Amino acid sequence: MVGSDASGSIRERSDRIARHIDRARLLAIAERLISVPSPTGNAGGALDALAEFLTGEGIAVERPQADHPKAPAVVARLSAGAAGKTLQFDGHLDTVHLPFVPFGREGETITGSGSCDMKGGTAAAVEAMLAARDSGVLGGGSILLTAHDLHEAPWGFGTQFDRLISDGVVGDAVLIPEPLSGHLPVAGRGQACWKVTIRRDGPPVHEVMRPEGAPRVIAVGAELIRRLGELDARVAAEVDPVAGRSSAFVGQVHAGELYNQDPPTCWIEGTRRWVPGKDRHAIEAEFRSLLDELAAETGTAIEAEYQLVRDAFALNLEAQAVADFRLAYESIAGSPLPTGPKPFVDDGNSVWALAGVPAITHGPRSGGQHTTGEWASVDDLVRVAHTYALTAALFCPRGS
Structure with a gap:
């Protein structure tokens, strides 16, 4: 539970978050996750590492099996202690079945299996939750963080995440840090x-x-x-x-x-x-x-x-969560985020099909997904953490 207030302008809240984003902590999370091999179906070690990190940060963690006892999911919540909306950050920690590449850093770029898809993005989401806690900007509602296995086809088909949704583990809106940063995907096949x-x-x-x-x-x-x-x-x-x-x-x-x-x-x-x-x-x-x-x-x-x-995907641009995300993005990036297609399928498709709530796919500038040459920009991981935390500061207190 977090004592916080949502007073002040968006710029004031954004500045407060920026002061509490810990770049070294974000990189430590990313290194810890990437350093554990986690091919789809066998992501238990990476999920354990995330659970241990969150517990060390004083965050209570649940480990539902969600029909996959080999690698129980991670579910963590940060509550403002007042009524409001729940914004979910969701990431998969499994990687495609390619030779494992350990964590590396070259200047302001991290490398290694999952650095792009999507352990780097998940680390940014974790840092967003911690920065929201440390900055005290969450004036109401809560952040729900989920991580899981069984994402990548053909070894998994999203069944663990689908089970979490069917069991009610889903927010009023969901942010998914898949490697897509240049536009806001509003429809996908x-x-x-x-x-x-x-x-x-x-x-x-x-x-x-x-x-x-x-x-x-x-x-x-x-x-x-x-x-x-x-x-x-x-x-x-x-x-x-x-x-x-x-x-x-x-x-x-x-x-x-x-x-x-x-x-x-x-x-x-x-x-x-x-x-x-x-x-x-x-x-x-x-x-x-x-x-x-x-x-x-x-x-x-x-x-x-x-x-x-x-299943197919569509995003309602009139949804409040979408408006808050776009406002947060523009206030940090300095320009609007254009809209466009979702070229791949991801867990946002399941959220829309099974829960009917807005699911926004937005992650760091990165590349090499589904290859042994994955990378992600450290500066953009920080930007994603900032954007997620500010979106939570805008959206979660609504209804409080």
């Missing part, structure tokens, strides 16, 4: 990934020994690709002016072991994306119906592994 396997009866055989009339799985695969192309052309008419168009995409095709062998299986992988306003359940049903029709026509068995990554 939903995504599912799929793997289709086409099978015929019998073992692989030499092409001249194949039974007459037996299905040719490669030909069936080619027909499936053609029909998915037709689907892609049809859904191209579904366009969001910001997010872009719906799509059906094929990225991999595999079959056979030799040039003159007739294989019994062919498998194809790709994605399906859709614009805000489309029903993801109807989209999956349409995809499966297409496969069922082709299987019946060709005498093959066709199976699909269809996995939702995240």
Whole structure:
């Protein structure tokens, strides 16, 4: 619980926060998180490190399993001791399955696995919570900090975070420090990934020994690709002016072991994306119906592994949290933040789909996500911490 007051102009509150942002502490958090390998599904060590750091700072921490006992999530709260809104800072601590790169610093840039996506941003969010506490600007309401595993597909699909939301661990608005700093994303497409396997009866055989009339799985695969192309052309008419168009995409095709062998299986992988306003359940049903029709026509068995990554996303620019965030950003950066699309899917998509509250994706200037060359600007980590804390100072007391 924090004794604080929200009096004073936005400039006064911003200056107070700036004086209490501890650059060395922020870097210590980032180093501690990045130094622990945490590939998706195995982020328990990084989550433990965050929990230990917060406990050392006097912040009470809860560790709900949220259907993933191998790596319990981190849930921490900072209360002003007065009524108001809850602003959530959320970050995933898992990283893609690439060789681990330890923490490094080169001048005003940090490097290492997760420095961009998104341990650096999470460290900035933690510093924002601590700076809000130390500066006493939280005049009402509370900050909710969450961190979790199972974010990165195809090893995780956001299920731990989704469970936290379904269990009521969600704020009145959410800030997510993913590596996107140049614009405010206001719309994004939903995504599912799929793997289709086409099978015929019998073992692989030499092409001249194949039974007459037996299905040719490669030909069936080619027909499936053609029909998915037709689907892609049809859904191209579904366009969001910001997010872009719906799509059906094929990225991999595999079959056979030799040039003159007739294989019994062919498998194809790709994605399906859709614009805000489309029903993801109807989209999956349409995809499966297409496969069922082709299987019946060709005498093959066709199976699909269809996995939702995240639903589509839209941000209500009239929401109070969005207005407060934009005001905080402009007061610190000196210019407005333009709007634009969300090019990827993230946990903000889940917040919008499952909780219906505003979710703002905004993180530090950084790069190299999903590579071994990740980096983040230290100056921009400080800016993000400042922006998050000031947004909380504006938004949380509302309703108090």
